[in-house]
Amino acid sequence: MMTYQTLLYYCYSYIADAEQFATDHLAFCKSLNLVGRIIVADEGLNGTVSGTKEACEAYMAYIKADERFRKTDFKIDDVDAPSFVKMHCRYKSEIVHSGLRDPNIIDPNKQTGKHLEPIEFQKMIDREDVVILDVRSNYEHNLGRFKNAVTLDIENFREFPEKINELAKYKDKKVLTYCTGGIKCEKASALLLHHGFSDVYQLHGGIIKYGKEAKGEDFEGKCYVFDNRIAVDVNKVNPSVVSxxxxxxxxxxxxxxxxxxxxxxxxxxxxxxxxxxxxxxxxxxxxxxxxxxxxxxxxxxxxxxxxxxxxxxx
Structure with missing residues (x-):
């Protein structure tokens, strides 16, 4: 019986005095004996934490009790051992490094692609007027990706803005973006809209949620995760290895x-x-x-x- 869980989540919501919040939040996580990695920025939270089921339930309740984070969507995995060995909670300029820090241009709280639930995404991916866009880095999509997905030659997400011109040929398509948990798509889809793409969508909850709710159909290979599991299985329908x-x-x-x-x-x-x-x-x-x-x-x-x-x- 698995007695531990791993939680993947993010929330774009302004945090006043985010540096102090990070310090206090680290102490709170340690009080629950959680391990993991959390990034705190003025724009919100991005975290993966792991611990006993009781500790994870207490953590989720704590986060959702805060009005700023009440809409946080947790992706929950049952695991047989904690997915980290130490707890980190650090303040950074962004919760996902993109270099897109001008809220007048990119603000996920004001404009992003249309969120598609996994089943909705699944129904659209084979349409001729759709292009599936993987916004992750090379090492991630080399390990696994959606069937027929467009992948980008980028080492880090901060290189994504440099690829906008390469993607211009898809402006007349419905562009469905996806990433591991959804956080990169918030800014990627917003940037596409800013550059004149008119029909942009994003997979809500990312690959991880798609694996749980749509059984991962047509996701080829494994999904890279940022903890000591390194890679997880997603597809329970037609699995394959592409790496x-x-x-x-x-x-x-x-x-x-x-x-x-x-x-x-x-x-x-x-x-x-x-x-x-x-x-x-x-x-x-x-x-x-x-x-x-x-x-x-x-x-x-x-x-x-x-x-x-x-x-x-x-």
Whole structure:
């Protein structure tokens, strides 16, 4: 029986004195013995947290009790172990780094694409007047993506604005954007509208919610997630593997971070190459004196922090 949960969420809502909020929120999360990663900015919250079911329920209730965040949509996964080993809550300029910080141009609270629930999205993806746009980075869509999706050659979401001209040929189409949990689409769809795209949609709740409510149909491969699971299965209808080993080209669903911390590249890598290269993406990285021990997972953390199971009565 799984006794832990992992919560993925975001909320665009103005936070006064967001830096102090981040400090106080970290203390609150630690009081629940949660682990995870939360970004706080003036524009809102973006987080993934993990802990016991009781702690996660308490956290969700706390967030929704705050009027600023009452509409927060939590994506909930039952897991057999916490998905992080430490709790981080940091103040940053944006809750997803895009470089689009001018609220007069991009403000998800004022204008975004039309939100499609997973079942609505599913019904539209095969239409001839529709283009499916993946707004995630290379390493994410290399691991998994929707069938026939348009993908962009970007290393980080902040490069998305540079691709608007490449996308101009789709202005006469219905553009359906998607990402992992929905947060990138809020700004991506708003930017498309700003640049004259008239019929823009976004998958509400992202790939994760689509997997739960539409059984992930026609999502090919796995979905990259930003915790120690690295990748999760989405498709329960017609699953497939589309990713290939960065080193040998063999089909593989596995993704790692390079064991060389000065590289830390996200790559898909088969077990044979992982063992041969000790979890590194290249031979040169194997000689780095700071190379981390490879345990077969390809996920690395700095400090361990135990998450306690709920206390039981005697």
């Amino acid at each position: 290939t080993c960065y080193n040998c080209g063999k089909i593989t669903p596995k993704m790692i971070n390079c064991a060389n911390p000065e590289c830390n590249e996200h790559v898909t890598q088969c077990d044979d190459c992982g063992n041969d290269l000790q979890g590194c993406c290249s031979i040169s990285c194997t000689s780095n004196p700071r190379k981390r021990p490879y345990d077969g997972t390809g996920y690395y953390v700095k400090v361990s922090q135990q998450v306690k199971a709920p206390a039981t009565g005697s």
